[in-house]
Amino acid sequence: MLVHICCAVDSHYFLEKIQEEFPDEKLVGYFYDPNIHPYSEYRLRYLDVEYSCKKLGIPLLEGSYNLEEWLKKVKGMEHLPEKGDRCTVCYDDRLDVSVQKALELGHDKFTTSLLISPKKSQEKLEKIGDKLTQETGVNFIFRDYRSGNGGQVQGERVKENSLYRQNYCGCLFGLSAQREIQKKIMDEMFNPISNQIMPESIEERLELYQRRNDLEDAGEKYKLIKQRFLNYRLLGGKVSIAKKIVPSYIMCYSTINRNNTNGRIEYTKDGINYLNRDEVKIIDIQTFNLFAGTSYKDVKELMYKPLDFYKELEIRNLIIKNPYDLSALIVLDEIIDDKYEIEINATTYEDIKEEII
Known part of the structure; x- marks a missing residue:
């Protein structure tokens, strides 16, 4: 049959x-x-x-x-x-x-x-x-x-x-x-251009259930449990300096009220540049490399070959020193003393994901 x-x-x-x-x-x-x-x-x-x-x-x-x-x-x-x-x-x-x-x-x-x-x-x-x-x-x-x-x-x-x-x-x-x-949000249909595997994405579930198979084959004890968490999807964004769009990498959990803002850098400390509006922080690629222990030559390389999502989240928390912070953190090739215009269309939402313990 x-x-x-x-x-x-x-x-x-x-x-x-x-x-x-x-x-x-x-x-x-x-x-x-x-x-x-x-x-x-x-x-x-x-x-x-x-x-x-x-x-x-x-x-x-x-x-x-x-x-x-x-x-x-x-x-x-x-x-x-x-x-x-x-x-x-x-x-x-x-x-x-x-x-x-x-x-x-x-x-x-x-x-x-x-x-x-x-x-x-x-x-x-x-x-x-x-x-x-x-x-x-x-x-x-x-x-x-x-x-x-x-x-x-x-x-x-x-x-x-x-x-x-x-x-x-x-x-x-x-x-x-x-x-x-x-x-x-229909996040099943979102896939970053970088192919970074996002939390609770289908690709992450594929990895999870392949691990289940491996544990079954090895005869190891395990259990699938559910976790409630704050999920995030970046739908689009750009950064312009003096009206010129520049390559930018918008790090995970970056949000802006009303999706856009503008301003100038008013303070810099330890390689972190603070915009004078909307809690935006900007770093250059060299500073990112120092925090992450990486050697990206420019932002475009970071965009197409990003860190693992959870590693990126660790770096974000290391820089901002607040795991509950949702302010924008942006990586540029260089910091320029001029007017910045920033658009970030992102969403955060309560979600549930499975984990193996």
Whole structure:
């Protein structure tokens, strides 16, 4: 039996039940989910499914990530609600490709872990599956494992196995609608030009769950816990001196009231230059190197090859000497005695992240 898998949160308990009900079937997992966006999230969910299937002793195949084709299929349905026609098109695509894979492998049965997801319509999935059975002869196995206490047991399995519990269905359109309702920044879609890994980014989660896998393989004891913290994203910024934009590196947790300010340096001490407005501090690249123990030749090199985020935060705290400070700290190639105009579009917000202890 080929089992289409959407994510480990849904598939782990579903696969356990299928194994229990069909003990003589050779199960093969098939991860085909081109709707998942961005690609880093796709990789994270595949990593988690791979981990889950390994625990269950089920071989796993990966389908193609044909996002562009999927986007063409749902064009014009971007703003439809969850479980609407866009989702139906998505079910059609994933089940159709899955049944073709089942035929290719010589399977006579197929099913999908989408059936256990509370965000999916079982009725639509059953109709699509039955239609594909009529067209191909591959029997669609419909099972409702979420009724009764299925949802509760599913949640217990997720916790017991330290699975990645994603906080959106998968596609860009579902994500944007959900974040709009939550009035929360869609930070899943932000990626610094430097590729610096930000707190609670998908890339950081990838590292976290890869570490989980390594600890599992080594047989070491661990636990996933959640931490509440103040998150930060820099959306954009620039510095001009005498009306000329200059290369600048805006360090983490730098904010300015109303996103912009201007002024002149009024005081300098220990290489730190204090602007006469809005608590802005400016240092040159040589001073940064002294504090960080680095050897950047200029700000552009720092911009494209920055320190690890948490190391940068340590340097910031070393310079400002206040871990709760949100004033702007900016690195320039040189300090010039002229008028500075500074724009920083940044946001800070309460967030929760996972850690391994």
